[in-house]
Amino acid sequence: MPFSVKQQLSHLKPNLDAQGFAFIEAEQMRALLLEVGSLDDWAEFADSWNDLKTDSYMADQGRYRKRRYAVYGADGDAQVIRAEHQPHYQGVDYNRLNGGVERWFEPIAKSAGESKSMGTVLDYARRCFGERAPHTRRWHIEVHQFRIEAQTGQPGLPTPEGKHRDGVDFVLVLMIARHNIASGTTSIHSLEGAELGAFTLTKPFDAALVDDHRVFHGVTAVEAVDPEQPSFRDVLVVTFRGSRDRVRLALQPQPRPDEAVVTGKVDSQWRKDFTEEQRQKWTHRLGNLVLMPRYPRSDAHQR
Numbered sequence: 001m002p003f004s005v006k007q008q009l010s011h012l013k014p015n016l017d018a019q020g021f022a023f024i025e026a027e028q029m030r031a032l033l034l035e036v037g038s039l040d041d042w043a044e045f046a047d048s049w050n051d052l053k054t055d056s057y058m059a060d061q062g063r064y065r066k067r068r069y070a071v072y073g074a075d076g077d078a079q080v081i082r083a084e085h086q087p088h089y090q091g092v093d094y095n096r097l098n099g100g101v102e103r104w105f106e107p108i109a110k111s112a113g114e115s116k117s118m119g120t121v122l123d124y125a126r127r128c129f130g131e132r133a134p135h136t137r138r139w140h141i142e143v144h145q146f147r148i149e150a151q152t153g154q155p156g157l158p159t160p161e162g163k164h165r166d167g168v169d170f171v172l173v174l175m176i177a178r179h180n181i182a183s184g185t186t187s188i189h190s191l192e193g194a195e196l197g198a199f200t201l202t203k204p205f206d207a208a209l210v211d212d213h214r215v216f217h218g219v220t221a222v223e224a225v226d227p228e229q230p231s232f233r234d235v236l237v238v239t240f241r242g243s244r245d246r247v248r249l250a251l252q253p254q255p256r257p258d259e260a261v262v263t264g265k266v267d268s269q270w271r272k273d274f275t276e277e278q279r280q281k282w283t284h285r286l287g288n289l290v291l292m293p294r295y296p297r298s299d300a301h302q303r
Helices: 005-009 026-036 042-051 116-132 257-263 269-273 276-285
Strands: 021-024 065-075 138-149 170-179 181-183 185-190 195-200 207-211 215-219 222-224 232-242
Touching: 021 026, 021 195, 026 116, 042 116, 042 138, 042 170, 116 138, 116 170, 116 232, 207 215
Parallel strands: none
Antiparallel strands: 021 207, 065 138, 138 232, 170 207, 170 232, 181 222, 185 195, 185 215
16 A cells, blocks of 8 residues: 555644644654655764754844754655755745845755655655645755754743744654753644644654644743753754745756846847847846746846
């Protein structure tokens, strides 16, 4: 019988399809992942959280968050493939604290990004979310390694922007490790603000699945239990967005559609349908009509 994440999750309370979120305990989540692939290198994968870099984009000036970042793409049910490194962008509507700017985080290390464990997590998420969006032809996948640290008198904030949506279709949050911390409770809220549920990811493989269109989510601050010892919360966050713009895979770079239209520097219909004089006239008048990627291009203002 073919593997079906939807069938595997159908009995969960709350149900992802019914309420827009689901909490999966570690033992069950690990079993679900093993249905998809290997976790043989999990120890090395989890150890990569010890090499994250401080997030220098925190508008609250906090130094409690470390991270790395990568983008992947997948066409339908095809293999998930890593894309070229690019910035993370959220509009201020989704992130009031740090939104509105391109954030260039350090890339996820090749050893972690190409590990069996990472591949298994991403393939599981692709199947799970793909079954809930069967007409999606392409997925834009963003992967975040987070470490939130707590110090004496300085709690760490997993979601400093508060209750929020990420501006995507689906979110997977997977616990990697907790050490010497208290709290860090995840709460789920309806679009009207009512709390729908709360739970705490405490063990490796504890997981939360979120339908970002239907609910808000947030996590309470973490505090050190023993202030003399290191205190941190490590999670992997994976977001899926049905891509209506291109996924910039590194395998076969293609001419940029926006450049083809605006500048005519590549062989395109633009060059075939308009004379040189006409192109000169309209080149700098079409910029506002061009379909741009989800995040703004850093050089778009030049066009």
